[in-house]
Amino acid sequence: MDRIRAFACLALTCFMAWVSVTSAQTDTLEVRVLGGQQDDRGQQLVELANGDVLSISSTNSTTDDEPRGWLHRFDSAAHVIWEATIEDAPLLQPVDAMEHGDGLLTVFGMRFGGVGNAYDWGWYTLDANGAFLTQTTWGTDAWDLPTRIMFHNDTMWSVGTSYISGNGDVWATGHIWMDGAWMLVHEGNVASMPEEEVAVDAAFQGDTLLVLSSLIEESAARWQGVNAASGEVHWSHQSSWVDPTAAVAIDVNSTNAVALMNVSTADGMRLAFAVVDSAGNLVLEQLPGSGVDIAGCDVQWYSPTDFATVSVTNELGLGGEEILFSRWSAVSGAWQGGPSIGTPWDEVPSAMLHDEDGRLWVLGSTNGYSNGRDDVYLVQIPNASISDYTNNVETNILDTTLSMEEPVFEAGFSVYPNPATDSFTLEGVDSAGFWKIFNGTGQPVRSGRGSQGWVSGLPPGSYWLVVGNERGGSMDAVPLWIR
16 A cells, blocks of 8 residues: 655634624634644744745654744745744744844744753744754853844844843843854843843834833733843833733834733733833723633734734633634723634634734634644734624634644655745656645645656645655655745
């Protein structure tokens, strides 16, 4: 019997719906589920200069089950252009990425620096097609935990937490790109506190670096504007609720910044937020009532005066943990609607992105589509007015592929170029060999013989290329990306 090595594909045509009000109008959301035989979880979303979106995920679905970074580049229609894995033995936990230079991509992650100095920071640079180029590392003799990277004034700024002082401090490093590698030009504390402080998120607003952190001993959140290089504090605010408060995320527009927090109240977990203007003046601080446990996960501006949040809750009747999308006014703090998104299983968001065309993307994890392990869950929301009090919401899972990016066995052939645009060449395949291309749902979309093939006319995305021979026996498969 023919065997396709390391090729697992599950086509899902699940259709789920829930009703907020009775209406003939329906908003449809596109969903992608990506994963393997172990745990795969979405971490962060980054919009690229040409409108593509890069998702950063962690994966254990590798031959040695060690954590690695898993990247997907999507076009504006959420089709996969390419995917890639990055590793740094014995483990790599990616947290963020940025685009710089001529389409280069640098991924920021936590690596294991050794028994003596525990976790360190790592930067992994790829070209625009996902090919690995170079690696840079930084760390101290203590734990160093990465949080966020940003490209500002030709410098890569990285923000995280370091325990080199014996206490948790917000730490920043600055690198410049020189001769095809990152060179360290700055490192130091950012607005150091005498107590343990853990960096949670950061963003530049003009030349001011906004840092959101959790104060561990006080169980409070702090957001402040600082000079990245000197650590000088321009302004600072701290959450005012008496209940334990944890920082979650921050986002900025040209005039305001919004900080998202979670507050553990006597009635349960509730999200909260604060808005400051570009001068650091506190405009709004609010702890909305909800009646159910809700934990905020990310926040994004979608207009000059309105922002959206994604949260997780298990009390809205869908049967598990589900995503709650909400819109808020930055002027009054009023809730402006929004749907819950989920299934009878668990869907937990981790990041949200508002792109230049007005779409919102939500990335997270789900445990309902393969073997009970987590898979990457990506939702594309066409605009912020989704479920605007009159429309129902449906989710449609398309081109779902559960596969492993790396083959368990080494294939007996290679293909180039990969990604391909019009044609490709098979090295190690003679004129008697045959090949087939399968799409994400496991359907054959093209076939041929010999060492030459073509992909013109196929939609951009991720495919599998399977090669065999007419005498039967084993078959080999490798990922093929079409752009």
